[in-house]
Amino acid sequence: MREIPRLIFNNEIVARRADLRKVNQSTPVLKNKGALNIIFFDGMPLVNKTNSQTRLTYLFHDHWLLTHVDLTVFLGLYKGKSIFAHNILKDRKDSSHEDTLGYFNKRIQNDLMLNMSYFLNLRNALTDISDEESALAGTGKALIHWNLNNKYCGKCGLALSIKNYGWERHCNSCNQHHFPRIDPVIIILIISGNKTLIGRSPHFPEKLYSCLAGFVEPGETIEMAAKREVQEEVGLKIYDIEYVANQPWPFPSSLMFGLKGNTNHTLLDIDKNELEDAVWLTREELKNLLKGNYNNMLPARPGTIARLLLESWVRNEI
Numbered sequence: 236m237r238e239i240p241r242l243i244f245n246n247e248i249v250a251r252r253a254d255l256r257k258v259n260q261s262t263p264v265l266k267n268k269g270a271l272n273i274i275f276f277d278g279m280p281l282v283n284k285t286n287s288q289t290r291l292t293y294l295f296h297d298h299w300l301l302t303h304v305d306l307t308v309f310l311g312l313y314k315g316k317s318i319f320a321h322n323i324l325k326d327r328k329d330s331s332h333e334d335t336l337g338y339f340n341k342r343i344q345n346d347l348m349l350n351m352s353y354f355l356n357l358r359n360a361l362t363d364i365s366d367e368e369s370a371l372a373g374t375g376k377a378l379i380h381w382n383l384n385n386k387y388c389g390k391c392g393l394a395l396s397i398k399n400y401g402w403e404r405h406c407n408s409c410n411q412h413h414f415p416r417i418d419p420v421i422i423i424l425i426i427s428g429n430k431t432l433i434g435r436s437p438h439f440p441e442k443l444y445s446c447l448a449g450f451v452e453p454g455e456t457i458e459m460a461a462k463r464e465v466q467e468e469v470g471l472k473i474y475d476i477e478y479v480a481n482q483p484w485p486f487p488s489s490l491m492f493g494l495k496g497n498t499n500h501t502l503l504d505i506d507k508n509e510l511e512d513a514v515w516l517t518r519e520e521l522k523n524l525l526k527g528n529y530n531n532m533l534p535a536r537p538g539t540i541a542r543l544l545l546e547s548w549v550r551n552e553i
């Protein structure tokens with residue numbers, strides 16, 4: 236059987252149920268005792284580690300942590316139960332961000348019911364969180380981020396009210412409706428004969444190499460964006476661009492379009508502001524990189540669309 240490389244954040248397990256979002260937030264129709272609650276601090280979900288798997292920590296409706304929440308969004312129905320994502324106040328009165336995190340961590344450690352839970356950067360859980368829970372955490376993180384960064388109307392500057400349980404904001408002054416923003420990004424496997432190009436941005440973790448990527452600009456198709464990005468970053472002209480797969484990427488709110496494209500050239504003109512390095516690897520060399528056989532290079536992490544592109548190409552599947 237063909238083994239499809241894993242893509243996290245891609246699971247359809249949550250029934251989004253837009254109809255239920257319209258329930259007035261002050262009525263407890265959805266917030267019954269059986270509802271599931273997950274919580275974030277500064278974009279990090281509260282998790283626990285069970286048998287080397289990272290699991291989300293679910294809170295009872297009357298848990299003390301939920302009294303420190305400044306935003307709640309409704310994700311939908313998960314296994315028939317309402318699921319809410321909450322944001323914990325980042326800065327308590329007269330406390331710094333770090334002090335606040337320390338305060339909550341200490342109280343969490345003293346709470347036996349929380350089963351050694353802690354707030355974790357989702358990027359550090361890519362390989363050991365389940366597909367289902369990655370979707371819950373990813374959607375919650377992205378939606379909370381949008382709400383926290385869109386408190387005021389971009390048209391008239393006045394405060395926005397929350398509608399539809401966090402899925403919309405509305406300006407009561409100028410009547411403008413605001414919806415969660417998603418940023419399209421292309422990521423492309425560039426092929427020249429038996430070689431593919433990988434590069435590293437200055438922002439990547441140490442030694443990490445991946446496919447080239449960039450934001451789609453207004454007025455562009457994803458193919459146009461891919462051509463422009465590759466030309467800008469490494470000076471190559473590409474053609475025969477094909478769509479392969481896509482992935483929601485909640486850092487903070489992207490939708491990654493995984494593509495592949497060909498080029499007749501291999502000579503690189505690297506824009507050092509965008510890329511620290513870029514190299515061509517043969518299929519055999521890439522196979523070795525994916526196996527972890529290089530000391531000075533690491534491949535894109537499992538669960539990412541870049542990893543899917545690289546693995547699929549090594550296996551001759553794309």
Ligand SMILES: [Zn+2]
Pocket residue numbers: 388389390391392393406407408409410411
């Ligand atoms: Zn307005």
